[in-house]
Amino acid sequence: MQDYQQFLASKRVLSLPCGFDVDGSTINPMLFPHQRDIVKWACNRGKAAVFAHTGLGKGPIQLEWLRIVLAHAGGNGLLLAPLAVSQQFVRESAKFGIAVTLCKTQADVRDGINITNYERSDSFELEAFTAVALDESSCLKDWTSKTSQGLIERLAKVPFKLCSTATPSPNDHAELGTHAELLDVMTRSQMLAMFFEHDGGETASWKLKGHGKKPFWKFVASWAVCLNKPSDLGYDDDLYRLPPLHMHEHVVSVDHSVNTDGLLFRCPDMSATGLHKELRLTCESRAVKVAELVRAKPDVPWIIWCGTNYEADAIRAALPEVVEVRGNDSQDRKEAAIMHFCDSPNDWLSSKTSIFGFGLNLQGCRDMAFMGIGYSFEQFFQGVRRCWRFGQTQPVHAHIVIAETEGAVLSAIKRKEAQYEELQAEMNEAMRDEQLTARHKAAKYDHVVKQEIPTWLKSEQ
Numbered sequence: 001m002q003d004y005q006q007f008l009a010s011k012r013v014l015s016l017p018c019g020f021d022v023d024g025s026t027i028n029p030m031l032f033p034h035q036r037d038i039v040k041w042a043c044n045r046g047k048a049a050v051f052a053h054t055g056l057g058k059g060p061i062q063l064e065w066l067r068i069v070l071a072h073a074g075g076n077g078l079l080l081a082p083l084a085v086s087q088q089f090v091r092e093s094a095k096f097g098i099a100v101t102l103c104k105t106q107a108d109v110r111d112g113i114n115i116t117n118y119e120r121s122d123s124f125e126l127e128a129f130t131a132v133a134l135d136e137s138s139c140l141k142d143w144t145s146k147t148s149q150g151l152i153e154r155l156a157k158v159p160f161k162l163c164s165t166a167t168p169s170p171n172d173h174a175e176l177g178t179h180a181e182l183l184d185v186m187t188r189s190q191m192l193a194m195f196f197e198h199d200g201g202e203t204a205s206w207k208l209k210g211h212g213k214k215p216f217w218k219f220v221a222s223w224a225v226c227l228n229k230p231s232d233l234g235y236d237d238d239l240y241r242l243p244p245l246h247m248h249e250h251v252v253s254v255d256h257s258v259n260t261d262g263l264l265f266r267c268p269d270m271s272a273t274g275l276h277k278e279l280r281l282t283c284e285s286r287a288v289k290v291a292e293l294v295r296a297k298p299d300v301p302w303i304i305w306c307g308t309n310y311e312a313d314a315i316r317a318a319l320p321e322v323v324e325v326r327g328n329d330s331q332d333r334k335e336a337a338i339m340h341f342c343d344s345p346n347d348w349l350s351s352k353t354s355i356f357g358f359g360l361n362l363q364g365c366r367d368m369a370f371m372g373i374g375y376s377f378e379q380f381f382q383g384v385r386r387c388w389r390f391g392q393t394q395p396v397h398a399h400i401v402i403a404e405t406e407g408a409v410l411s412a413i414k415r416k417e418a419q420y421e422e423l424q425a426e427m428n429e430a431m432r433d434e435q436l437t438a439r440h441k442a443a444k445y446d447h448v449v450k451q452e453i454p455t456w457l458k459s460e461q
Contacts (some may be wrong), residue, residue: 028096
């Protein structure tokens with residue numbers, strides 16, 4: 001007869017593995033210890049998520065996972081990645097002795113591991129692959145988007161799936177929910193009903209139930225591994241110590257007598273919708289300041305992050321030499337531009353974080369300028385992390401250029417950053433006991449249950 005604690009443990013909601021065991025000696029020895037153990041765990045899971053900070057080796061983990069899964073199950077594999085990241089994967093795979101085919105359509109697919117961009121995924125028969133890995137799977141965050149729903153539906157019959165992205169925001173239930181649904185753990189609506197409650201009167205706003213925090217993170221830890229640094233899983237951090245990050249704030253003066261709307265001085269509306277009016281008014285001044293910063297260090301590569309096309313126009317006018325990439329450029333041009341930047345010692349690149357802010361390893365650059373910032377902490381965070389990531393050997397300088405009327409935006413970003421770090425610590429602490437070091441040799445699921453027939457059903461004969 002089980003005691004109460006055993007009874008409670010039996011009620012825990014966990015995702016059961018559907019993969020296979022791997023002999024650790026068959027895993028590529030070039031991988032670091034935490035990477036090898038994550039590969040072993042993910043193969044055992046069969047369908048898993050790796051939430052690891054930038055530079056912790058999600059790329060090698062995905063490549064080795066695909067190699068081992070295909071060796072075990074046969075068939076072909078596909079790796080979906082953001083724009084231009086696929087070409088970096090091809091370069092990376094050569095270092096590890098893994099052959100990868102860069103594809104544009106299904107006709108390009110060859111035996112083994114294939115890779116393409118999310119933008120081209122509609123040209124592939126995803127259900128035909130044995131294993132699919134999604135790099136920078138945070139693209140699933142918007143569960144109502146065509147991309148998220150399309151991938152969830154088209155990958156439903158794929159037997160092996162791996163999602164990889166930087167550690168998600170702990171209070172972003174949508175990102176965790178869409179990952180759980182794509183990995184066949186449970187639907188997003190089921191997860192919300194089980195662990196969350198409506199936040200006040202807003203039906204679109206959810207928060208973890210007070211008594212459900214610990215069970216929820218234990219549930220997430222049954223199908224995802226989360227780490228900001230190797231020591232989160234008990235490994236050595238010696239090779240993963242970041243160089244200094246220097247944040248420089250440059251405040252540009254503005255003429256408060258312009259566009260006053262009948263008032264003595266301009267009182268800008270700094271709401272998310274009213275911000276662009278002010279950004280347009282200060283655009284030229286901010287671009288001049290960015291150009292001044294870049295020309296002060298002309299012989300090093302620079303990344304200039306813009307939020308809008310009118311900011312890109314202003315940068316082009318102030319820095320005619322800059323290589324500019326826009327959303328309406330062809331995919332081939334975008335890829336050529338970013339690969340040229342990666343290989344050039346003193347290039348200047350101007351683009352949006354929505355184009356080049358996710359997945360790319362731009363460690364060759366250590367100077368960047370933000371031509372103003374919006375209210376999206378994720379966009380700002382990802383932009384900084386293209387250069388300031390594990391593997392960077394030089395101090396990184398991030399210059400934030402804002403007008404004096406835009407202080408509320410910067411304050412909001414700083415507040416979101418502090419909240420993010422606090423919640424990350426809370427999430428890591430909640431998941432630590434359930435993480436990889438305690439269970440990388442995942443226990444096999446024993447489905448045999450002893451049944452006893454009630455006496456009133458037993459026959460007299």
